[in-house]
Amino acid sequence: MLVYTVDSFTDEFFKGNPAGVCVLGNPVPDAWMQSVAAEMRHSETAFLLGAEDGGPYPLRWFTPVTEVALCGHATLAAAHVLYSTRTVPETLEFSTKSGILSVTRDKYDLISMDFPAKVLQATTPPEGLIDALGVKPVWTGKNVWDYLVEVESEEAVLAAAPDFRDLEAVDARGVIVTARASRAGADYVSRFFAPKVGVPEDPVTGSAHCALAPYWSAKLGSDRLVGAQLSQRGGVVRTTVRGDRVELAGNAVTVLSGELHV
Incomplete structure (x- = not known):
């Protein structure tokens, strides 16, 4: 095998x-x-x-x-x-x-x-989520799997230092922290934390971009975007929104x- x-x-x-x-x-x-x-x-x-x-x-x-x-x-x-x-x-x-x-x-x-889009709905952050992330939210949404928390800057995404024990108590597969990119070659940046399923921080998360792509495409007015995930290893996901699907x-x-x- x-x-x-x-x-x-x-x-x-x-x-x-x-x-x-x-x-x-x-x-x-x-x-x-x-x-x-x-x-x-x-x-x-x-x-x-x-x-x-x-x-x-x-x-x-x-x-x-x-x-x-x-x-x-x-x-x-x-x-x-x-x-x-x-x-x-x-x-x-x-x-x-x-x-x-x-x-x-x-x-x-x-x-x-070719993946299904996982569109977010605006929501009030559940108790403990923002404190566990240690960030100041600009917007919070949720889809069938994850919470997404937009913060004010790429620097704020990099500075996030979650308490994974507290974050594990949040009722979701994982949590996406994201902001508009300030670096060249990317439109938005993100990090993904999923201690509830045994992954404290995922280096690059394709399924999270099923939410990130439609979210940022609507905000930035373009169906084709480049997302940079800012984990220690780092990686790049090129996204194209096509109706209820995301490439x-x-x-x-x-x-x-x-x-x-x-």
Whole structure:
């Protein structure tokens, strides 16, 4: 059984967000996948089954402690592994808990993923959220998964120092902190914290951009934007809003490949 570590949303080694990719020959128990994800210790590990009769590839994602319904960087990693190791069409489809996800690679090895938009609704921050983040909010919203807190500047995003124990008590998958970018080459910046699902700070979060892209596209008046995630590793997500869908595009590099002996 083959296993990989892939750095997603980057074209440099040791940048972006590392994801595990496990290529399965046959279906396996959920508990086994959870154990492998805990052993890999990446924020997400993707489990990929071979496609049947040209159909979509079954794909699931696990953090070290739980399964998640959508993961951008591990989907990008899984697609990168297929493109790198097999003869496959330039457009791939994955069957997931979030429906059929389509992925395409261009001639520059930029991989684009068609994801559902997760539009935010303005909300009053729940008790403890802002204190746990230690920021001054400009706007707060929520979608089916996450809270988003806009702050006044890129510097405020960088300065955020959450209390992860308190943040874990917030009833949401995670919390996005974001602001308009001041750096060249980006339109908005963000960080993503998800201690409730075992990921204190995620280096680059594709699924968070399903909320960030429509939010900033509406504010900035453009369907095509570039988001920079300001974790220690850092990474870039190129976004295009198309109605109720968001295209997330980025590069990926394989850091490790090997065999799983269990």
